[in-house]
Amino acid sequence: MDRRQFLKVALAGSGALGLHARETQTNPSPLTTPARIVIIGAGAAGTALANRLVKRLDGVQITLIDPRCEHLDQPGLTLVATSLKPAHYLQSQTARWLPNGIEWLPERVAAIDAERKAVATESGTTLEYDWLVVAPGLVLDHDAIDRFSLDMVGQNGIGAPYAGPDYATRTRKAAERFTQEGGTGLFTRPATEMKCAAHP
Numbered sequence: 629m630d631r632r633q634f635l636k637v638a639l640a641g642s643g644a645l646g647l648h649a650r651e652t653q654t655n656p657s658p659l660t661t662p663a664r665i666v667i668i669g670a671g672a673a674g675t676a677l678a679n680r681l682v683k684r685l686d687g688v689q690i691t692l693i694d695p696r697c698e699h700l701d702q703p704g705l706t707l708v709a710t711s712l713k714p715a716h717y718l719q720s721q722t723a724r725w726l727p728n729g730i731e732w733l734p735e736r737v738a739a740i741d742a743e744r745k746a747v748a749t750e751s752g753t754t755l756e757y758d759w760l761v762v763a764p765g766l767v768l769d770h771d772a773i774d775r776f777s778l779d780m781v782g783q784n785g786i787g788a789p790y791a792g793p794d795y796a797t798r799t800r801k802a803a804e805r806f807t808q809e810g811g812t813g814l815f816t817r818p819a820t821e822m823k824c825a826a827h828p
């Protein structure tokens with residue numbers, strides 16, 4: 629499997645490769661390859677890609693590495709903060725979203741050796757790969773916000789749902805208190821295209 633084939637297989641259906649994606653959709657027969665694919669991160673990106681690759685490739689060896697066993701539905705954080713969904717709606721078992729035929733290694737990757745084509749986990753496991761997908765998400769840096777800290781969430785009219793279900797719930801409670809005390813909420817919405825419909 630060369631680089632072009634890998635990208636076609638990985639991106640088919642996402643629309644990201646335009647013509648390549650359409651080409652692959654019209655010819656959905658799986659590609660046979662003994663390639664070893666390692667995916668770092670079993671969030672929305674890594675999980676979605678693993679499901680896609682399993683459908684498109686035969687004989688492949690896919691290893692997904694992520695120590696987190698619970699999947700967090702990030703868009704749902706705003707739905708919890710606005711009382712549209714309960715907090716437990718956000719969390720599910722990562723294993724539920726993984727396809728058959730892949731291996732999940734519940735460990736944290738500590739190093740990537742691109743020369744040797746190998747990754748090492750914190751516990752010392754080393755895995756060699758032919759293809760590596762790096763999808764570890766983002767780390768939220770709340771401390772970078774001047775004079776803000778997460779322990780403020782839920783008090784004095786401050787809400788911030790992104791740090792997790794607990795903070796989304798605290799935000800919801802603060803908003804509820806605000807309206808119970810007679811407050812009026814003002815929501816704005818840009819008149820442009822938007823990526824995330826949950827926010828407004």
Ligand SMILES: Cc1cc2nc3c(=O)[nH]c(=O)nc-3n(C[C@H](O)[C@H](O)[C@H](O)COP(=O)(O)OP(=O)(O)OC[C@H]3O[C@@H](n4cnc5c(N)ncnc54)[C@H](O)[C@@H]3O)c2cc1C
Pocket residue numbers: 668669670671672673674693694695696701702703704705706735736737738763764765766790823824825826827
């Ligand atoms: C409020 C909100 C609304 C949103 N609305 C939309 C929307 O409407 N449409 C849309 O497309 N997107 C939306 N998004 C964005 C979308 O949810 C994220 O882009 C997506 O969840 C990110 O997925 P990810 O797999 O890149 O990262 P994550 O889901 O963060 O997963 C990363 C994974 O990598 C693992 N990891 C990290 N470091 C390591 C390591 N060293 N070794 C092994 N594993 C590691 C973590 O444990 C984690 O499980 C929204 C986000 C938010 C917060």
